[in-house]
Amino acid sequence: MTGVQDVYRQQFKTTLASFIQYRASIFIWTIDRILEPLIYLVVWSAVARAAGGRVGGFDTSQFAAYFIVMMLVTQVTYTWVMYEYEYKIRHGSLSFALLRPIHPIHTDLVDNISSKLITLPLMLPAAAVLVALFKPAFSPPLWAAALFVPALLLAFAVKFVVEWTLALSAFWTTRVSAVNQAYFVAALFLSGQMAPLSLLPHWLQVAASLLPFRWMISFPVELLLGRLTVAQAVTGLGAQAAWLLLGLLLLRTVWRAGVRVYSAVGA
Amino acid sequence: MSLLRLVWIFFRVGVMGELAYRANFFMQLLESAVDLGTALGGLAVVFSYTATLGGWRPEEVAALVGVFFLVGGAIRLIVQPSMEQLLESVRDGTLDFTLTKPADSQVLVSIQRVEIWKLTDFVLGIAVIAVALTRLGARLGAREIAGFAAALIAGGIIVYSFWVILASLSFWFVRVENILVIFQSIYEAGRWPVTLYPRWLRIGLTFLVPVAFATTVPAQALAGRLSWQSLAGAYALAALLFAVARLLWRAGTRRYSGASA
Numbered sequence: 001m002t003g004v005q006d007v008y009r010q011q012f013k014t015t016l017a018s019f020i021q022y023r024a025s026i027f028i029w030t031i032d033r034i035l036e037p038l039i040y041l042v043v044w045s046a047v048a049r050a051a052g053g054r055v056g057g058f059d060t061s062q063f064a065a066y067f068i069v070m071m072l073v074t075q076v077t078y079t080w081v082m083y084e085y086e087y088k089i090r091h092g093s094l095s096f097a098l099l100r101p102i103h104p105i106h107t108d109l110v111d112n113i114s115s116k117l118i119t120l121p122l123m124l125p126a127a128a129v130l131v132a133l134f135k136p137a138f139s140p141p142l143w144a145a146a147l148f149v150p151a152l153l154l155a156f157a158v159k160f161v162v163e164w165t166l167a168l169s170a171f172w173t174t175r176v177s178a179v180n181q182a183y184f185v186a187a188l189f190l191s192g193q194m195a196p197l198s199l200l201p202h203w204l205q206v207a208a209s210l211l212p213f214r215w216m217i218s219f220p221v222e223l224l225l226g227r228l229t230v231a232q233a234v235t236g237l238g239a240q241a242a243w244l245l246l247g248l249l250l251l252r253t254v255w256r257a258g259v260r261v262y263s264a265v266g267a
Numbered sequence: 268m269s270l271l272r273l274v275w276i277f278f279r280v281g282v283m284g285e286l287a288y289r290a291n292f293f294m295q296l297l298e299s300a301v302d303l304g305t306a307l308g309g310l311a312v313v314f315s316y317t318a319t320l321g322g323w324r325p326e327e328v329a330a331l332v333g334v335f336f337l338v339g340g341a342i343r344l345i346v347q348p349s350m351e352q353l354l355e356s357v358r359d360g361t362l363d364f365t366l367t368k369p370a371d372s373q374v375l376v377s378i379q380r381v382e383i384w385k386l387t388d389f390v391l392g393i394a395v396i397a398v399a400l401t402r403l404g405a406r407l408g409a410r411e412i413a414g415f416a417a418a419l420i421a422g423g424i425i426v427y428s429f430w431v432i433l434a435s436l437s438f439w440f441v442r443v444e445n446i447l448v449i450f451q452s453i454y455e456a457g458r459w460p461v462t463l464y465p466r467w468l469r470i471g472l473t474f475l476v477p478v479a480f481a482t483t484v485p486a487q488a489l490a491g492r493l494s495w496q497s498l499a500g501a502y503a504l505a506a507l508l509f510a511v512a513r514l515l516w517r518a519g520t521r522r523y524s525g526a527s528a
Contacts (some may be wrong), residue, residue, distance in 0.1 A: 024442060024445045025445060025448075028445055028448050028449055028452065031449060031452050033454045033455075035452055035453065035456065036453065036455070038468075039455070039458075039459065042459070042463050042465070042468075043313060043320070043459055044313075045465045046320055047313055047316050047317045047320065048319045050317040050318075050319060050320060050321070051316055051317050054319070055316045056316065082417055125416050133465065175294060176299065177294070178297060178298065179296060181298055181300070181301055181302075185301055185304075185305045188305065189305075189312075191310065194309055194312065195312055195313075199312065199316065201312075201315075203385060222388060
């Protein structure tokens, strides 16, 4: 009788070995994840300088802190399941995963974590270089740093579950790239990747808090930068937990319905 | 003249191939429009806090976004698909068929695949430039237009030569496609004026990966801020890269032995 932890251990060994073989493409994605926050950091620093050093409660060194922490939070929370499932479902390779006596989400989770461990040696030096170059102002209160850990893990869990559920839209449509694009555009604005949420128009801030976007990336960043009160932090953790539960519920329902319509094109 | 006819024929073949998938046009149009909307939305947020960005006015940055879409569209329309095809044919040996044809092989390879629907980016880019320019108003004379065209041509030659250089490396190395993807990532930095970036990044984006000449310099010409020195510099770099690309292509095809032969 093997438990789920044995499955995870074995899967982890396998994926890690295969990713170390094919590391090039994983590193290229990492370059993307370093470059994007760097570009917005530069842009917002220019805005702050043009506005006399400060904009919406951020000066240049606070923007630097925001986007460097954002970069690291993105590293922990990213997933690529939305691209992968389009391929898996359209080409029918999902069939193999369905034959295994374990839910395919476990494999995806292990793949995801492995890729993050492998790219960490590139990400951390990049963050260190950016810290040296842009001199961020960073002094989180101790309680916020402590709450940051569960907030970060919950953010990853919510993002993973939401994106995994959305990826299943490939069961019903072959035009997944449109779904993906709509989602990523919304995420760019609403999860704080383009600018701190507090700089966006009010209606976008409301949308970001009502939808899961703020809780997937922005919230842990705001928390670690000391921009939230204790009450706001606790409410945020509650919102994350609520979205995680709702997401899991949706995931279960959509997965069951999807597998029923899946006809393995090409198999 | 026969060169132009050749380009036209390949273009037509590409169009005919893609016309079989007409629904893709609407998807591509939607994607390009959303992409453009995102870029302009980002500008709107940024310019709600400042009147100028590093000396650039909103209309000027919008024109830059237009140039970014125009050049990016041209790359994805013909340069990128053709070069990706080249990598594949070097690997599986089908480049033989191209090399035996009685025309310049570099030309043939550079126009071998056209992804016609990417024209949407190209056209939307032109539209954005036009709108931005009308809002920029009267200061636009013949000198700016000529400077813009000249800078755009130089930028086009630079980007094309850069792609040929990277793709020619496939004669020596096996996995070059990853390098091409990196160029795509770095090209994203060209959405904003490179004059904003810190010095080390600006130099990298000008000479290491020549994004600056493809987007910022033509947009500077439109804003009437392009000195003849930097235009001359653009043409010097264009000539240099074009010559290097040509040399590398020659050396590469000499080295190529045809995997299938």
